[in-house]
Amino acid sequence: MTDPATLAEIERSVSERARHSGLDPRAPGADRAVTGLAHEEIRRWNLDFKSGVHSHAIDDADALADRVVRNLLGYGPLEAPLADADVWELMVNAPHEIFVKRHHGPSGQHDESFHDDEHVRRTLTRIIDDATASHRKLDPSEGLQDAQLDNGARLHIVHPDIGRGGHLIFNIRKFTGIAFSSxxxxxxxxxxxxxxxxxxxxxxxxxxxxxxxxxxxxxxxxxxxxxxxxxxxxxxxxxxxxxxxxxxxxxxxxxxxxxxxxxxxxxxxxxxxxxxxxxxxxxxxxxxxxxxxxxxxxxxxxxxxxxxxxxxxxxxxxxxxxxxxxxxxxxxxxxxxxxxxxxxxxxxxxxxxxxxxxxxxxxxxxxxxxxxxxxxxxxxxxxxxxxxxxxxxxxxxxxxxxxxxxxxxxxxxxxxxxxxxxxxxxxxxx
Missing domain, CATH: 3.40.50.300 (P-loop containing nucleotide triphosphate hydrolases)
Incomplete structure (x- = not known):
């Protein structure tokens, strides 16, 4: 697995190039464009490694490019558990403290994390903005917030001035994926x-x-x-x-x-x-x-x-x-x-x-x-x-x-x- 510092550096380079090129992250095909930029930066990194600039190479380019796209355009480390039908609750206590509860598989700490508090805030803002039915915005002045995602999942947010350590804390409780009606x-x-x-x-x-x-x-x-x-x-x-x-x-x-x-x-x-x-x-x-x-x-x-x-x-x-x-x-x-x-x-x-x-x-x-x-x-x-x-x-x-x-x-x-x-x-x- 690529270390967080390498991932963050590749992300910064891709983000700067995307911004300078005027890339709209909401435009159709933005994910393909960002994926292409990520692979270019990974190739540049590996060339610099051969020149002695970096201490290690990036071996799994596809996996790292996928994480770059998820962090810049999607829900970052939350995308996999949000898509996993076995996960019924996600709990974020701090950027490096993400936990999941599962119906059948092992519950515990997630194997990915956010870079920092700003990464958490940016991702949470994106989640709320995408929840078209909730008509709510991330608002620190409220202290505590509740919202519902379009798939029915419940979101509860504790803002930094209330949460220990000054971090955003939030839970997402998912529906099971099976809508029981009787x-x-x-x-x-x-x-x-x-x-x-x-x-x-x-x-x-x-x-x-x-x-x-x-x-x-x-x-x-x-x-x-x-x-x-x-x-x-x-x-x-x-x-x-x-x-x-x-x-x-x-x-x-x-x-x-x-x-x-x-x-x-x-x-x-x-x-x-x-x-x-x-x-x-x-x-x-x-x-x-x-x-x-x-x-x-x-x-x-x-x-x-x-x-x-x-x-x-x-x-x-x-x-x-x-x-x-x-x-x-x-x-x-x-x-x-x-x-x-x-x-x-x-x-x-x-x-x-x-x-x-x-x-x-x-x-x-x-x-x-x-x-x-x-x-x-x-x-x-x-x-x-x-x-x-x-x-x-x-x-x-x-x-x-x-x-x-x-x-x-x-x-x-x-x-x-x-x-x-x-x-x-x-x-x-x-």
């Missing part, structure tokens, strides 16, 4: 069992509200979209997201995303979008991810009789309910609202919690839990019923021995039945 497709790849898919399909059609929990990158948004695809097409769906990710195949969908503030316009955050849900006559309200102040208006919307779906970061189904309550407690507009009242609001709003995780074999549903009405007033704990849970570690969830009063009643009202409890399943008397 619960049946998720069953086919092993994300959930056929029985769980059937139950979720019934839950959606019975208008139960579902909270989908898991760690970052665990497939929450994908499952949410597949559940929403099962909705009655006559329903009106209103969605709110930080950046557009959901693609719900229904005719009456009103989708909104946040926008950053500018000197000439005010910002619109997720809470403001969610607070306006009830003015948009939704049958179903969807929040792409609940993280902060939007938790309260979401629960107020759902407790008014609107069906809802949302995702949340949590390590288990019960933890998801606790985190949702905590977000409400931390919201500045809640005031002195008692914890018991917030727990009651969560209980009234959420019917089912589904938890996922990303394991060695891919994304899997690990548990499905029903939220029950509390037995008495004033309780701050959540009364839940495990519906699907693994009998043993590492196995897919199966129907438990438990019966949910709430879910059974709601399904019956819609003319459907809950799969019967498993007599020997999880939770059965020993």
């Amino acid at each position: 619960l049946s497709e998720l069953t086919a790849v092993g994300t959930l069992t056929g029985e769980i898919a059937g139950f979720l399909r019934s839950a959606v059609r019975a208008r139960l509200s579902i909270l989908i929990a898991g760690a970052p990158g665990s497939g929450k948004t994908t499952l949410l979209g597949c559940c929403a695809a099962e909705l009655d097409p006559r329903l009106r769906v209103v969605t709110a997201e930080e950046v557009f990710e959901l693609d719900i195949p229904l005719p009456n969908v009103a989708g909104m995303q946040t926008r950053p503030g500018r000197t000439e316009r005010a910002p619109v955050d997720l809470r403001r979008l969610v607070a306006g849900f009830l003015r948009m006559a939704p049958d179903v309200a969807i929040v792409g991810e609940v993280r902060d102040r939007e938790a309260v208006p979401l629960l107020l919307t759902l407790s008014s009789g609107v069906t809802g779906y949302a995702t949340i970061h949590a390590g288990s189904a019960r933890q998801a309910l606790g985190r949702l309550r905590l977000m409400c407690q931390l919201a500045p507009d809640v005031g002195e609202m008692p914890a018991a009242a917030i727990s009651q609001l969560v209980t009234e709003s959420i019917d089912i919690v589904v938890h996922l995780w990303r394991g060695p074999a891919g994304v899997e549903v690990t548990e499905v839990v029903a939220v029950e009405e509390p037995e008495g007033d004033g309780s701050i704990s959540f009364d839940t019923t495990p519906l699907y849970a693994p009998a043993r570690r590492g196995q897919p969830p199966e129907r438990t021995a438990h019966v949910s009063r709430r879910v059974t009643s709601r399904l019956a009202a819609a003319g459907m039945e809950m799969p019967p409890p498993c007599e020997g399943g999880v939770g059965a008397p020993a």
Whole structure:
């Protein structure tokens, strides 16, 4: 592999020649022209080596010319992982610190790097400029930025005045390359069992509200979209997201995303979008991810009789309910609202919690839990019923021995039945 100093010197020479010749990097055929210039500079380098000017020759001219073209016209060291379907997340901490996460292959540090901070900034600017749907620019004054690339990937940026070491830090979370659009497709790849898919399909059609929990990158948004695809097409769906990710195949969908503030316009955050849900006559309200102040208006919307779906970061189904309550407690507009009242609001709003995780074999549903009405007033704990849970570690969830009063009643009202409890399943008397 050519050392970084040699690559940088060849790049500088090619860049100067391209600029002096008036080459437009966006013009058709620019890559061929730059490739030709790179090979000329490599040949000149090797002639100088024979004359004793350089201490080493460039052996793989094609590989180095390719890197020159990628660095000057493309996405530099990010092009290969961006094109690799096995890579689902890229993380850049500094010019020489690029890491990737893979579905199947080894995760870790990428074998290429940027030259310096300016190279990172130039590449990131190009990535954002090419994202025609995001309508955003690299703006250090924002501190933190989010955008969506044209292929659906999510971009999160931490600007140098916030990042350690004064570097641009950013993540790109890619879609899998396979657009899952139904619960049946998720069953086919092993994300959930056929029985769980059937139950979720019934839950959606019975208008139960579902909270989908898991760690970052665990497939929450994908499952949410597949559940929403099962909705009655006559329903009106209103969605709110930080950046557009959901693609719900229904005719009456009103989708909104946040926008950053500018000197000439005010910002619109997720809470403001969610607070306006009830003015948009939704049958179903969807929040792409609940993280902060939007938790309260979401629960107020759902407790008014609107069906809802949302995702949340949590390590288990019960933890998801606790985190949702905590977000409400931390919201500045809640005031002195008692914890018991917030727990009651969560209980009234959420019917089912589904938890996922990303394991060695891919994304899997690990548990499905029903939220029950509390037995008495004033309780701050959540009364839940495990519906699907693994009998043993590492196995897919199966129907438990438990019966949910709430879910059974709601399904019956819609003319459907809950799969019967498993007599020997999880939770059965020993």
